[in-house]
Amino acid sequence: MGLLAFLKTQFVLHLLVGFVFVVSGLVINFVQLCTLALWPVSKQLYRRLNCRLAYSLWSQLVMLLEWWSCTECTLFTDQATVERFGKEHAVIILNHNFEIDFLCGWTMCERFGVLGSSKVLAKKELLYVPLIGWTWYFLEIVFCKRKWEEDRDTVVEGLRRLSDYPEYMWFLLYCEGTRFTETKHRVSMEVAAAKGLPVLKYHLLPRTKGFTTAVKCLRGTVAAVYDVTLNFRGNKNPSLLGILYGKKYEADMCVRRFPLEDIPLDEKEAAQWLHKLYQEKDALQEIYNQKGMFPGEQFKPARRPWTLLNFLSWATILLSPLFSFVLGVFASGSPLLILTFLGFVGAASFGVRRLIGVTEIEKGSSYGNQEFKKKE
Incomplete structure (x- = not known):
């Protein structure tokens, strides 16, 4: 193990990275709060x-994937599709099998200039997660309780507000509704069999309401739907903790572009279109498992330096006073002050670990274990 690889495994460095992320996030959230004053004056400037x-x-977070772990991301698509990336509003459909699937999506957003304006249909619980939920609130992210009777008006209103968004946006949908687990898959396929739908091997049965509503509300704004099927070479199952420890992964993403006008206007027909899409995604995963790659031409968009420069800027601003403070604490020789500081470090470590825990599969929600049994 080289020196750099060894340093990436050290808990102290993880704490420092977490410190920079948390404190910078709080600063950013405060500035976002201040920008609310701009909304009545210029909504587009606020956005x-x-x-x-x-x-x-x-x-x-993208910096951790690209520069810390040096994870590589390869696209399998065609040149015409690549040329449209970052130049149109789009709905992104991504399979939800991995702890870092969102991070792989974000790195593609970053490389094509739409990371800041990326959107997602998120579960309501995330709104209350510090930094993540708070930042999303100011970005006009659409939150839902995953109970359609209660969500319908909120989702429709939130989507329609985005019709005049000034930046190109990619709106991410996890149509499966929850992350894949064997238990959820078994329950999901029982529902598929009961409804006479083909059994999926690598995906959960897609929940169509969010998709059909998004397509309906964003029609005229969004130009296309990008279907993204993600997998990792070597049958790896990466985690955010693995990224933090500097583990390198190789992500492959098969991207297919569907013009929005090709998706039926009728809700039932659009739902059938989505079910067919997931059957195709399942076939793509089968090809990947057999051949170790997706069909299509390969593209490796170059990582950009801005994520690294942004992190280094925040680290320079925040770590210098932190180091001065720590030296002052230990130089004081006060047991009470030192113990208080160590207690703060422990609390900070716990907080960072809880944030990471949001992405972990084994700590994911139970949504899908029983909800698939309910009629959409």
Whole structure:
């Protein structure tokens, strides 16, 4: 193990990275709060500023993937599709099998200039997660309780507000509704069999309401749907903790572009279109498992330096006073002050670990274990 690889495994460095992310995030959230005063004056200026503020936070996580772990991301698609990336509003459909699937999506957003303006249909619980949920609130992210009777009006209103968004946005949908587990898959396929739908091997049965509503509300704004099927070479199952420890992964993403006008206007027909899409995604995963790659031409978009420069800037601003403070604490010789500081370090460590825990599969929600049994 080289020196750099060894340093990446050290808990102290993880704490420092977490410190920079948390404190910079709180600063960014405070600035976002102040920008609310701009909304009545210029809604579009408010949005542009918040896109850049969000970029400054999210790009720190992308930096961990691109520069800390040096994970590589390869696209399997065609040249015409690549040329449209970052130049149109789009709905992104991504399979939800891995702890860092969102991070792989974000790195593609970053490389094509839409990270700050990326959107997602998120579960309501995330709104209350410090930094993540707070930042999303200022970005006009659409939150839902995953109970359609209660969510319908909120989702429709939130989506329609985005019709005049000034920056190109990618709106991410996890149509499966929850992350894949064997238990959820078994329950999901029982529902598929009961409804006469083909059994999926690598995906959960897609929940169509969010997709059909998004397509309906964003029609005229969004130009296309990008279907993204993600997998990792070597049958790896990466985690955010693995990224933090500097483990390198190789992500492959098969991207297919569907013009929005090709998706049926009728809700039932659009739902059938989505079910067919997931059957195709399942076939793509089968090809990947057999051949170790997706069909299509390979593209490796170059990582950009901005994520690294952004993190180094925040680290320079925040770590210098931290080091001075720590030296002052230990130089004081006060047992009470030192113990208080160590207690703070322990609390900070716990907080960072809880934030990471949001992404972990084994700590994911139970949504899907029983909800698939309910009629959409």
